[in-house]
Amino acid sequence: MQQTGPKGELGDFLRSRRARIRPEDAGLPVFGGRRRVPGLRREELAQLAGVSADYYTRFEQGRAENASESVVGAVAAALRLDAVETAHLTRLVRNAGRAGSVPAAGAAAEAEQLVRPGLRRLLESMPGTPAFVLGRRTDILAWNPLFAALVTDFAALPPQRRNKAWLVFLDPVTRGRFVNWETKARDLVAFLRFDLARHPHDARAAALIAELTERSPEFGPLWRAQEVAGKTHGGYHLRHPLAGEFTLDYESLSLPDDPDQTLVTYTAEAGSPSEAALRILASEAARGAGAVDGSGARDASGAAPAPAPRPAARTDRPA
Template identity: 45%
Template sequence: MARPTPHTTLGKFLAARRAAVAPHEVGLPAVGSPRRVPGLRREEVALLAKVSVEYYTRLEQGRVSSASPAVLAALAGALRLNADQTAYVHQLGSINSKEGGPESPRCPNTLPARVHSRTRVLLDSLTGSPAVLLDRSMDILAWNSLASALFLDFGTVPTEHRNHLRMVFLEPRVRQLYRDWEHTAGKCVARLRMEAAHEPHPPRLAALVDELSAVDGDFRRHWARHDVRAITHGRNHFAHPLAGPLTLDWQALRVAMAPQQTLVVYTPPPGDAGTHSGLEFLASWSSAPSREAPEGPGQSGYPAG
């Protein structure tokens, strides 16, 4: 199967967004109703963005090697994109320009990510909060003992399977843990798409998407939506087999010394006595120091920065 390029990814995203916009939402009459396909026609998007139909068609088909910021901004306005979607389009467009076309060669970086010793110390110091360290492919690079108590013992998971997105979809223990699984799964996929725009040919991410697409219908359904979001915080509801119901807020914090790594920290909402008690119970028998994924080829497609 041919690997997607930034050109084809951008084209598919534009097509998906076009299908999601009704003519009346952008002030166009719904002529030709009922329409053969939902949303706007290509010529209507071209009209709204003030570009030629031929150019927009080639862009959607992945046959344009670059698009100017002005054109991308016009398309974002025509398709009523939100801030995250607009940033995603501009990121893919800038990769297009730098790559110089879909056949431009690129040698992927396959060096494993490394976790700084100070980041490990920080993880160990978070004794009251589960915390995991992720890269842009959502591989789990390191974690503290309370995170293992909340989710599962990450050290028992094979390195190539130690990925948050993969566990959300394919690991029954993690999938059953989320009371809001459908919501969580959609946000994870949207975040992965957003992160993928920063790297034109991520080998680890491509392999992950291929695997999940082949074996899980729920993943295929979410991936086909082309949702993108720069998710930095949220709230999850868990049904833990030992600690019972838990409600945890989380924040995704970029590591300044390794910008391609993100520290995700879970904290109970203020005043939630049940969740506080549940975490205290989990912490009482999970006092081991943080563990780090062993370094080796294939663990991560990104360097630590």
């Protein structure tokens, strides 16, 4: 059973990683009899990490507040964690040691995120490249018209629904954009869990996860799998009613002065059918740029106002 709170998160993650390793694969003797848990037992992991079984038990329960970097590194090595998983473990250990500082940590997590004007202008300067700014808990903080044309009309959504995880799991339009939706969903949940460890007391993130768990049958099993991944680069096979199916690559650039904001861009290989599909969407985005303001309001007839002379990046504060 998975627990709640920073200490529970640490224990859940470590148990999930112990379950992946068979004793024989770790060079440990296997004796007869039925094992009650999959993978390594606590005492076996402690042996591999070079610590006592009692100490490792306290470590997994979040009661080893002064665990050194060397101990965390030894546990990570014994569990065969990669660089992202090791960084995640380090954060979980730190969070467990600070479990009593909820008010201050929670206030920091709830702080409003603002996109600086220069970054908005950068989005505006890329009319042929779908681009957006990703914030905490996968909030979409700002976007350009081509990204909206590619995915969905963000300006028409309430601010609290401009969230990548919510859209991918609960919005049929966004979900339908991904041909291999299962891959996108798995990647997104892994990133959401990795990102959440940076702000373990974020009440909005907790509410988002609770809603997704309740309303999406796919989210719960993915969340319980404890997979973690950073937002770096990759590609997705997409579909769009105007452009058909195509493949785009993405690059993610974290802001040096604000690790809670990431600029994400999508590109297509030059001369490819995917580039042609992207040009179709760019033409559509240019015609519809400025059709909806930040509140999603339209004129009384339901028609969009005339396009603005220059496509403008959208940006709104999260609700």
